[in-house]
Amino acid sequence: MAAQTQGGVRAPSPTRAPEPVPDPGADGRLPVGRPSGPLARLRSASRTPPGRLRTALAGLVALALLFGVTAAWQSAQRSAAARQLASRSEPLSQDAAEIYRSLADADATAAAGFLMASAEPPEVRKRYQDDLATAARLIPQAAARSGASADAQRQLAVLGEQLPRYAGLVETARAINREGLPLGGAYLRYASNYLQTSVLPNAQRIADGEAAALDGDYDAAAAVPWAALVLGVLLLGALGRQQVLLFRRTNRVFNPGLLTATAAVLAALAWTAVGTVSAGTDLHRARTQGIDPLRDLNRVRVEALQAHTAENLDLVSRGATEAFKERWDALARTLTASARDTGSVAGLLAAPPERARQQLADARRWFDEWQQRHAEAARLDAEGRYEETLSKTLAPGRDDTAEAAFNAAGQQWAQAGRAEQAAFDAAAGGVDGTLAVQAAATALLAALAVGGTVRGLGRRLAEYR
Numbered sequence: 001m002a003a004q005t006q007g008g009v010r011a012p013s014p015t016r017a018p019e020p021v022p023d024p025g026a027d028g029r030l031p032v033g034r035p036s037g038p039l040a041r042l043r044s045a046s047r048t049p050p051g052r053l054r055t056a057l058a059g060l061v062a063l064a065l066l067f068g069v070t071a072a073w074q075s076a077q078r079s080a081a082a083r084q085l086a087s088r089s090e091p092l093s094q095d096a097a098e099i100y101r102s103l104a105d106a107d108a109t110a111a112a113g114f115l116m117a118s119a120e121p122p123e124v125r126k127r128y129q130d131d132l133a134t135a136a137r138l139i140p141q142a143a144a145r146s147g148a149s150a151d152a153q154r155q156l157a158v159l160g161e162q163l164p165r166y167a168g169l170v171e172t173a174r175a176i177n178r179e180g181l182p183l184g185g186a187y188l189r190y191a192s193n194y195l196q197t198s199v200l201p202n203a204q205r206i207a208d209g210e211a212a213a214l215d216g217d218y219d220a221a222a223a224v225p226w227a228a229l230v231l232g233v234l235l236l237g238a239l240g241r242q243q244v245l246l247f248r249r250t251n252r253v254f255n256p257g258l259l260t261a262t263a264a265v266l267a268a269l270a271w272t273a274v275g276t277v278s279a280g281t282d283l284h285r286a287r288t289q290g291i292d293p294l295r296d297l298n299r300v301r302v303e304a305l306q307a308h309t310a311e312n313l314d315l316v317s318r319g320a321t322e323a324f325k326e327r328w329d330a331l332a333r334t335l336t337a338s339a340r341d342t343g344s345v346a347g348l349l350a351a352p353p354e355r356a357r358q359q360l361a362d363a364r365r366w367f368d369e370w371q372q373r374h375a376e377a378a379r380l381d382a383e384g385r386y387e388e389t390l391s392k393t394l395a396p397g398r399d400d401t402a403e404a405a406f407n408a409a410g411q412q413w414a415q416a417g418r419a420e421q422a423a424f425d426a427a428a429g430g431v432d433g434t435l436a437v438q439a440a441a442t443a444l445l446a447a448l449a450v451g452g453t454v455r456g457l458g459r460r461l462a463e464y465r
Contacts, residue, residue, distance in 0.1 A: 258453065332371065
């Protein structure tokens with residue numbers, strides 16, 4: 001700075017006073033000043049006993065909140081999946097399977113009625129009409145349940161358009177047959193081919209899609225909440241460590257607040273573990289005694305219906321093609337191998353409920369009887385004795401035909417299906433409620449843990465004020 005002048009005399013430049021130098025201590029070291037900056041002050045404060053307590057309090061509260069939110073969220077998610085499984089995905093999967101079975105049964109029944117012609121009993125006609133009515137009723141019902149699934153909606157819409165066309169072809173075949181013209185058989189075979197190659201594959205895609213959705217809901221409901229369990233164990237360990245540290249520093253054996261928090265976390269962990277095991281057990285029973293047996297049973301019933309259709313259409317064709325004999329042979333081999341490998345024609349790899357086992361045993365007996373009667377009819381057909389073959393295969397009012405044995409097996413399969421559905425409903429019905437209660441309980445216990453932690457460490461912090 002330039003020197004200032006006053007009255008021609010240059011004034012001396014001001015100088016800054018030198019900063020005082022701190023005196024060294026007894027050990028010759030200079031004292032360290034207070035840390036500057038918020039982070040430095042925070043680090044310094046955290047090294048003091050109150051600072052360490054505040055850090056521990058913040059960490060424990062954060063961990064308890066994270067545990068409570070995670071445990072409650074996972075339990076709520078599993079509860080929603082279990083509710084979806086019991087109220088939507090499993091019924092919708094069964095509806096899709098029933099649509100397929102009803103159409104397959106309509107095909108077999110139409111062929112049987114065609115063969116009986118004017119002697120067709122009213123109950124056969126009614127069965128055919130009931131099958132079509134069931135499919136027509138379940139298609140919009142499934143569309144309403146399928147929600148926003150655009151693919152399922154499109155397939156159901158196509159199926160709804162295909163059903164009247166198939167019914168029209170069958171009625172045309174029946175009308176021509178009543179006039180005694182052989183063209184009626186060709187129309188019926190065309191109707192059956194349309195059902196087998198266009199309608200049923202579309203119904204199968206719908207059933208497969210709903211089965212995949214059911215599996216997804218089951219997996220979500222049965223999932224183990226590993227994140228909540230791990231966080232709970234970590235929180236439990238952190239609470240235990242903090243109590244050990246307090247005991248070493250204060251010689252106080254118990255801290256009521258931290259003991260309350262520890263007990264709350266233990267209870268939440270136990271509730272989560274026991275609830276998970278209980279829900280998993282119920283869901284496993286729902287799968288092994290409901291979902292899996294029903295799927296196998298639906299598959300067998302459909303394959304048996306397709307074999308029965310081939311059996312009847314072979315008679316409608318009067319030897320014009322070997323395709324129906326070949327289809328019968330292929331399906332019969334599949335069904336017989338299923339019976340041999342599993343001991344039940346239903347192919348039940350999983351154990352069915354006790355109430356279904358007697359029906360399945362009776363169905364197996366009638367299935368074997370059906371096979372034997374069909375073999376006898378096939379022998380007569382090979383000898384050119386068509387009328388005898390027809391009477392051996394189906395005849396109104398008689399119970400010694402292949403048709404009667406097939407119907408008896410079908411009745412037993414239907415009863416077994418109802419028993420398996422009841423077993424599923426009993427096993428899966430209350431799982432969502434169990435998990436919903438678990439979600440609320442873990443949230444409350446986590447809140448209690450937070451309160452106990454704040455009280456326990458807050459009292460210790462108050463001692464430093």
